[in-house]
Amino acid sequence: METSAQGITAPAAIYEIAGRRFKVGARGFADAIADAHAAHQRPRCMCLVEGVEMYVARLSDGYIVKRMPDTGSHHAPDCPSYEPPAEFSGLGLVLGSAIAEDPATGETTLKLDFPLTKMPGRSQLPPASGDSDSATSDGTRLSLRGLLHYLWDQAELTRWHPGFAGKRTWATVRRHLLHAAEHKLARGGALRARLYVPEPFSIDERDAINARRLARWGSAVPAPGKAQQLMLLICEVKEFLPARYGFKAIVKHMPDQALAIDEQLYRRLVRRFEAELALWGASDNIHMVMIATFGVNGVGVASIHELCLMPVTRQWLPMKDGYDMELVERLKRDGRTFIKVLRYNLPQEQWIASAILTDTPDSPVPLFIAQSSVTDEVSELRLESSPAADKQPNWTWEPWHGPMPPLPSR
Incomplete structure (x- = not known):
């Protein structure tokens, strides 16, 4: 992961390179990391007195300092x-198996458990049962939900600092998602080449935006006798509507292009994401993010093959339910700095922290929301078995027992 955050009042990284210290972007920094790459030197991030070893990766337009795999914590x-310890979230299940980083090249290989091709005449739909339309992987491969969570993490859209308020627009989200997809390989090719994230819509730029979209989608048009190459879409859904045949997804920032959904997939969508859709429908303060694989037929109609939904706040912070949203809003109102925790491929019954406070005096504090569907004894047992329980203090809110307890001090 790149060491520069969203660049909004967050502290600047300082690196020690060949005995000299540089702030990111300072005069001489670019030359210093280029020399370090040529000499196979390891810069050290000086966020701690002893420093933490990093590495330099070469990109098409220069060099970048990145953290060594599994050293975020x-x-x-x-x-x-x-980055919180991988075992605090669903990342621990897939890191090293479904996600493999190579410090020598700066590239990350992703193993996916969903197809990016479609054979002629074959329908590819997500399974009708299970925890999710695609989130049933055992950790050796990323589900569709797991990929969305990974990119959201890599784009640093799970992080919140008070200085981000009012500055996280769709344009910001898009830029960071595309940047996060760079130097990621999947199914033998560049993930970035498969990924489409809609541009912010502008009436004045409508024709140019549509032309760029059609050019990008050209690779998803089938060629006679060959497997159709599917693309990935990450977008905000505006609504799902009945169509003349089947249904369609209306996507924000793409008013000129709906995506077709057949009836079987739509029924599964409504059944699997019933809770997410109810949450979305109950509040105007919620965005619905969709990740989907899609193809384009010969007349230019785009059809979704598989999808996953993720509700997020107005600031694009993922959430599971109304309690999760209440906690996030409380943290934001109190001006706290935190990281939202994602479950990747983990099943819904696996209890993980909702968020991790990173502005506490001694060490980051995981924040748990107990589930109302389990007994106190089960809740306590789950908390004790949580990876965070034996590592550091934690905080738990039981919504059905009373109001939210005071947050750990800043």
Whole structure:
């Protein structure tokens, strides 16, 4: 992961390279990391007194300092390179198996459990049963939901700092998602080449935007006798509507292009994402993010093959339910700095922290929301078995027992 955060009042990283210290972007920094790459030197992030080893990756347009695999939790909590221990979220299940980073090249290989091709005449629909339309992987491959969570994490859209308020627009989300997809390989090719994230819509730029979209979607048009190449879409859904045949998804920032959904997939969509759709329908303060695989037929109609939904706040922070949203809003109102925790391929019954506070005095504090569907004894047992329980203090809210307890001090 790149060590620069969203660049909004967050602390700047300082690296020690060949005995000299540089802030990111300072004079001489670009030359220093280029020299370090040529000399196979490891810069050190100086967020802690002893420093944390990093590495330099070469990109098409220069060089970048990245953290070593599995070292995010070794950094200071306010460091842009900090990441909670992988076992605190669903990342621990897939890191090293479905997600493999190569410091030598700076590339990350992703193993997916869903297809990106479609053979002629074959229908590919997600399974009718299970925890999710695609989130049933055992960790050796990323589900569709797991991929969305990974990119959201890599784009740092799970992080919140008070300085981000009012500055996280769709344009910001899009830019960070596309950047997160760079230097990621999937199904033998570049993930970035498969990914389409709609541009912010502008009436004045309508024709140019549509032309760029059609050019990008050209690779998803089938060729006679060959497997159709599918693309990935990450977008905000405006609504799902009946169509003349089947249904369609209306996507924000793409008013000129709906995506077709056949009846079987739509029934599964409504059944699997009943809770998410109810949450979305109950509040105007919720965005609905969709990740989908899709193809384009010979007359230019785009059809969704598989999809997953993720409700998020107005600030694009993922949430599971209304309690999750209440906690996030409380943290934002109190001006706290935190990281939202995602479950990747983990099943819904697996209890994980909702968020991790990173502005506490001693160490980051996981925040848990107990589930109302289980007894107190089961809740306590789940908390004790949580990966966070034996590592550091934690905080738990039981919504059905009373109001939210005071948050850990800043």
